Amino acid sequence: MDSGIECTLSQFANDTKLCGAVNMLEGRDAIQKDLDRLERWACANHMKFNRAKCKVLHMGQGNPKHHYRLGRKWIESSLEEKDLGCWWTRNST
Numbered sequence: 001m002d003s004g005i006e007c008t009l010s011q012f013a014n015d016t017k018l019c020g021a022v023n024m025l026e027g028r029d030a031i032q033k034d035l036d037r038l039e040r041w042a043c044a045n046h047m048k049f050n051r052a053k054c055k056v057l058h059m060g061q062g063n064p065k066h067h068y069r070l071g072r073k074w075i076e077s078s079l080e081e082k083d084l085g086c087w088w089t090r091n092s093t
Contacts, residue, residue: 028066
């Protein structure tokens with residue numbers, strides 16, 4: 001699954017998380033390319049991601065809050081997400 005992935009990919013049980021720094025357009029492009037790779041992997045292995053659980057959590061001040069897609073569908077942005085019992089909240093600025 002992680003072959004060719006440029007960003008940080010974390011897997012735990014049935015959860016997969018992709019994280020990357022976006023301080024320039026190259027960072028945005030790297031995340032999108034990795035999402036495309038993950039989608040191709042899922043299709044090739046007759047699997048699919050639960051799109052209802054796929055979210056983008058923009059972190060850090062000055063984050064440009066780019067939009068990403070998985071396959072042909074845009075991924076929703078979220079203000080907060082729970083991960084392994086911890087709540088992560090995006091910066092309000």
